Amino acid sequence: MKKTFLIFLQSIVILFTGFIANAASLEEHLANGENFQDFLVHEARFSFQNFEPKISNRLIFDVGFEDRYQATNRQNEFNDSTANLRFYSNFKLFKRFQINSYLRAGRLDSIKETERRRSSAHGGGDRSFENLGAYFEELNISSNHENYSLMAGKFDLDFGTAWRWDRGLWIHNFAQDNYKQIEKLGLSGVYRIGDEKKTGRYNFGFSAFANDRKNLDNSFGAQRSSSQKSDATPGDVRGLQSYNASLNINFDFASNEKLTYNFSYLSLAVNRRASQLLASKIADQKSFVAGLNYQYPLNSKIDLDALLEYAKINNFGGNKDASQNYFTANLITRFYRNYSFLVGNSLRRNYQLGLDSFEQNLSEISIGYEFDKNIFFDTLTLQAGYKMLRGDRRDSLQNVNLMGANSANQNSFGLLLRYYKNF
Secondary structure, eight states: OHHHHHHHHHHHHHIIIIIITTHHHHHHHHHTTOOHHHHHHHHHHHHHHTEEEEEEEEEEEEEEEEEEEEESSGGGOEEEEEEEEEEEEEEEEETTEEEEEEEEEEEOOOHHHHHHHHTSTTTTSOEESOSEEEEEEEEEEEEEOSSEEEEEEEEOOOOOSTTOTTSOSSTTHHHHHHTOOOOEEEEEEEEEEEETTTTEEEEEEEEEEEEOSSSSOOOBSSOOOOOOGGGOOTTOSSSSOEEEEEEEEEEEEETTEEEEEEEEEEEEOOOTTTOOSOGGGBOOEEEEEEEEEEEEEOSSSEEEEEEEEEEEEESGGGBTTEEEEEEEEEEEEEETTTEEEEEEEEEEEEEETTSOEEEEEEEEEEEEEEEOOOSSOSEEEEEEEEEEEEEEEEOTTOOEEOOGGGOOOEEEEEEEEEEEEEO
16 A cells, blocks of 8 residues: 555656646647657756755744643543644755655554553553654645645645644644544645735635555654544545545735635545444534634734634534534734733534533633744743633433533643744
8 A cells, every 4th residue: 555655646746747847838839830859858958947956944842731730530630741843844846846744743642551541540640741752744745836736645634723733722622633634645736816915815725535544654652543444434435535625715904914714624435334333324524614813903012813713523423423513712912022812712512313412611811922033943932821621411302411520621720832943
């Protein structure tokens, strides 16, 4: 399978460099009466002139500490120290052609580790920089033009934005853990029209893919969790049977005043032969997300940054009787350039016909400080915050029951230091 994918990747390289870059030029030369050999000589000279090797990188490193000092379930009371590294790299070969990668390092709890903690009366005790490992979340090739871009390889989908990890300490958790779509193998394209300062910039995207489960999903340093084929995880079907269509609309009204809408539809194919559900209950997972992000300068010293997003997942896990929905709202107030204050709330609801459903609510209040740029870093931020996580369970008649030992109720304090450097 890996050899097949490498051959596929090589074919895409030929497609991008040979067809897209040269098709228009070939038509022009032949129309002028030149033969194909003349065209090849011209293109060899042209390609050499446009060979512009350049590497640009971005390193983001953060360390965090969370004190889960109170929880309904004693297993959820512990101190947690973590570290995360994100390394983005772009290797530009030609004017419009580049190789992109995103290496991510951090905690990679395996199923075995999770089970060990569940068997402990205290959740395994405090956690301190354990199970650190790394893997490639993205590895692809792209051809970028003024009005369109094409990509092939391993990539993340344009599905929602509430999972952005740079807005707070925890407010992104529900979206990141449950509906952010990462590590897809396939083809993707974006077509752009309009003007941000006039009628708006419209970005139409489409991707066809399968989950990366057997090709570029290896990790090093620690073992990753891995589902079984019998789990019939949506999107695991081989071939390009899953797809994502998106529309992002961007407006640039004035200095520091920007508005962005995002809409996205996602269909994840389910392996019906592997699923353990009744045949009448199996269906492809269908999802929709809609959101907006508005940045507004209140005055010369205060800027507002608001995000709203709703996501709906039908046939959750490939089960016609299960669904989930999410709503995230948060507001960042930035003042005197370096200071920030965030208040936000995120809601998660899960339903399954004939069984208990549950609801979780995550609230966060946090403050931050951004240090001025210097020779050692481009950005350095320090954040401190408070989290409240509440949950309840409802029976099939929608009567509310306390979740008891299964409750996700938690109160936490947290600190985060994040470092950015471009080179």
